[in-house]
Amino acid sequence: MPLVDPPASDDGPRIGQVAYLDHAATTPVRPEALQAMLPWLQDRFGNPSGAHRVARDARAAVDGARDRVAALVGTEPSGVVFTSGGTESDNLAIGGVLRATPGAVVTGAAEHHAVLRAAEGFGSDVRHVPLDADGVVDLDRLEAVLDENVRVVSVMLVNNEIGTSQPIDRVAAIVRRRAPRALLHTDAVQAAPWLDLPVACAAADLISISAHKFGGPQGVGALAIRRGAELSPIVFGGGQERERRSGTHNVAGIAGMTAALAAVAEGREEEAARVAKLRERLADGLLAEIPESRETGARAGKVAGNCHIRFAGVEAEALLVLLDEGGVCASGGSACASGALEPSHVLLAMGLEPADATSSLRFSLGWTTTDADIDAALEVVPPAVAQLRRGGSR
Amino acid sequence: MRVLVAMSGGVDSSVAAAVLLEQGHRVTGVTMKLWGGASDSGCCSVADVDDAARVAQQLGIAHHVANFSDAFDRDVVAPYVADHAAGLTPNPCVACNRHLKFDRLLRRAEQLGFDAVATGHYARIEPPSQGRSQWTLRRGADPAKDQSYVLHMLGQAELAHVLFPVGDLPKAEVRARAADLGLRTAGKPDSQDVCFISRTGGREAFLGARIPLRPGAVVDTAGRPVGTVPAVQLVTVGQRRGLGVAGGPATRNDRRYALGVDVETSVVTVGTLDDLMTSAVEVAGMQWCGATPGAAARVEVQASAHGRPVPATWDGASTLLVDEPIRRVAPGQSVVLYERDAVLGGGAAA
Helix, strand or coil: CCCCCCCCHHHCCCECCEEECECCCCCCCCHHHHHHHHHHHCCCCCCCCCCCHHHHHHHHHHHHHHHHHHHHHCCCHHHEEEECCHHHHHHHHHHHHHHHCCCEEEEECCCCHHHHHHHHHHCCCEEEECECCCCCECHHHHHHHCCCCEEEEECCCECCCCCEECCHHHHHHHHHHHCCCCEEEEECCCCCCCCCHHHHCCCCCEEEEEHHHCCCCCCCEEEEECCCCCCCCCCCCCCHHHHCCCCCCCHHHHHHHHHHHHHHHHCHHHHHHHHHHHHHHHHHHHHHHCCCEEECCCHHHECCCEEEEEECCCCHHHHHHHHHHCCEECECCCECCCCCECCCHHHHHCCCCHHHHCCEEEEECCCCCCHHHHHHHHHHHHHHHHHHHHCCCC | CEEEEECCCCHHHHHHHHHHHHCCCEEEEEEEECCCCCCCCCCCCHHHHHHHHHHHHHHCCCEEEEECHHHHHHHHHHHHHHHHHCCCCCCHHHHHHHHHHHHHHHHHHHHCCCCEEECCCCEEEECCCCCCCCCEEEECCCCCCCCHHHHCCCCHHHHCCEECCCCCCCHHHHHHHHHHCCCCCCCCCCCCCCCCCCCCCHHHHHHHCCCCCCCEEEECCCCCEEEEECCHHHCCCCCCCCCCCCCCCCCHHHCCEEEEEECCCCEEEEECHHHHEEEEEEEEEEEECCCCCCCCEEEEEECCCCCCCEEEEECCCCEEEEEEEEECCCCCCEEEEEECCEEEEEEEEC
């Protein structure tokens, strides 16, 4: 048999050919984003830092994008720093503050690893706040770990695994009272399709977003910084982004992200209502069809796109293999560098036992999700769970 | 058949997957994540998982990662440490085959609806035929690479659902096939060491971090002190070097070997090569691949991974009488019984 190198790139599965229920991992690119990017991948180009008309054209595109992103997030344009994505934005927020004003950092225990590891990497005094049983940051415990040595507090707006939104306003009020010198960072990476960012993030000083979570391209994001927040750079070089983030701008990516963010904001309420209906059908269907299944976190506190279910006695790792064979793409929480599934730190932070934390799947819905995707999941998941519980033989 | 092939990221399992595809099987790759701690020698580092995933891409098959690190800690690493603490010489690769590859992974495969699990081991499995009613485990075709010794725990239930696609091939041909197919693992060196022990720290650092290593007295067969060792738990029966025995010129007759290790009293007894030789090997936990041989069965015995098989008589209970004396087998080491190239079964030296 002649074996060739990796299968030709156009052989892969397409949207519509699989039930893609992993929007919290990444979303398909929206047509608006693609259209906005194309000119910068074709005949328009340029390094925005240059001194000629080609450069000025790119510069105008980036600054126009900056104005729009600022408006869509609810900050000043001068505070928008374009980055390579959510992870860099989180690192810049935490590392940037700690480098400018050394002191303690406080994070939720269920933050994304980009926040947790940035806190470990840049901080020496790192404090964590556990979650309650519904996945919301325990505000009493938050109050207890805050003091005047704290320089930055990071609490995500929407949890990437269980979809629970956090009460940023109440967190902010406690931070202002107990840690007056601290800045409040929120990782809003999962929020854009579901929440009104200017309202939801109003109390945060630093806001991370990532384009590919809302229909933009991978590899671009932003940190929105409110006036007065002091940050030192963590990436050094040519001094772009007002010396806060060096590196030539990803002009096409920035254009695509901005168009995608505008598009999600435009139809957000209708789209969230549409997806919520699909999510109810999926979650209620799975819970009804599968004995000993439980939803994680109160549904009322979750964004419309998240469906997180625990299947008692089933290993998520094995279930994902059967779902993959059945054409259903979902996710099992956090994977380590090797791709092995680890017990989710989010679920452990909510007080679940490790066995429960490895028996759950996240289905995340988004702008491309249709009834057909839900039909496929409801057809494939229950027999897969039953097969694993039987111990085999189809 | 639907086959789940365990891909370590090495050349043997890469070619195993390719051979299965050539034979027309439906193949899925899986890499077991076994060891979470630091290691630079063996399998399941991030780089090895990457290699396995890239080979799967080259072959156009699906590839998954199975996180069995909890079971590995419980069934391989913890017993390894406990055995050393008790003065035994464990074989963690045998424990891994017994508990992980041919139990945990086999059950996972069955759960997922696969017909068989394949690995890149050098051994052969023969199905029942007219002459035989049972599955037979045989040595690999390449005598230098034969791994049947570490597979002796495979019983009929496992043998019926396990494939060794490279067991018929010489190693050189496996590498040649990998190169022909353009597999990126074609030139990767073989893994040699215990996968969870780093080359830099070795056994001593690994065990020292987990159990208190105690210095021990070295005595001769008359009980007279002749030296000391820094860590009694690291001494293996049959060992000659590092026993702290002062002596004259190292002529053959002056050499001293560890005859016994008593961790309770921290005493290592040493003696001459003659003292080390024995005609009887006691075996515990004997498991048979197929039929149980009766008393006075004539067998060949192999007591280390690449040791020379020697003729012996099995008493039908727990004792092997070797025709010619052999060096004492360190307690805990696998003792494997063969009939010509067929594995009869094995256990651990008592």
